[in-house]
């Protein structure tokens with residue numbers, strides 16, 4: 001049985017008379033310790049999907065389950081890293097992580113907690129910046145802090161909502177490697193939202209596209225069988241990487257153009273015409 005499941009989930013915003021259906025019949029099964037990348041176009045419902053998995057939103061119908069239990073509310077077993085860091089600006093690096101750790105592990109002694117915090121600060125390479133405020137950090141450092149804070153809560157499931165999309169390409173590459181290293185060291189079930197096919201192929205065990213909205217659902221699966229560790233320098237020349245990237249990109253382009261045709265070209269009923277041949281009388285109707 002899968003560890004994390006989205007079972008025939010429907011979810012929309014707005015009143016019944018003017019409802020915007022974001023997800024319709026969405027199904028997803030993720031195994032324990034699996035790293036799944038969900039890829040989708042802007043507005044297709046990726047953040048909504050993360051909110052449902054985290055228990056921040058409830059499905060209109062269908063179920064979200066983790067370990068067989070229905071997810072009904074957020075909790076420390078489900079760690080989220082958002083694109084916009086969501087750090088407390090008045091707390092230092094260590095203070096931001098400490099606040100979360102105190103909530104989840106209130107029984108840790110002072111010395112034990114300090115060692116524990118340092119472990120996570122070192123893990124994301126923020127050693128030396130412990131007393132800095134978020135405003136004194138670069139975007140990449142803030143994202144690493146956000147990741148450390150979430151990891152320090154030891155969630156069973158890690159939900160990453162486009163955690164790297166606000167970063168420049170180099171910082172993004174460094175953090176991709178860091179997330180993979182941490183995941184390999186300290187296995188977790190991960191669902192990562194991304195809009196970058198290369199990032200998904202580099203990082204995930206499986207890529208699951210979200211179809212364009214409204215009424216999105218999770219489409220065809222693309223297992224990533226490339227062996228780990230994956231070396232980004234040589235990956236570009238790997239035929240399997242190139243095939244997968246092409247397959248996923250072509251699939252996304254196809255479902256996007258199909259969705260556009262559905263919206264832009266509604267079926268127009270044609271009049272029932274009969275050809276009139278030269279010399280035949282013309283009957284005007286109406």
Ligand SMILES: Nc1ncnc2c1ncn2[C@@H]1O[C@H](COP(=O)(O)OP(=O)(O)OP(=O)(O)O)[C@@H](O)[C@H]1O
Pocket residue numbers: 013014020022040041042043044045046047048049213
């Ligand atoms: N609170 C809300 N009320 C009404 N509609 C909403 C609300 N939040 C999101 N939506 C709509 O639901 C759809 C899905 O939004 P969502 O943020 O999940 O998409 P997304 O794929 O994460 O987008 P992006 O990649 O641009 O962040 C969008 O059309 C959005 O306008």
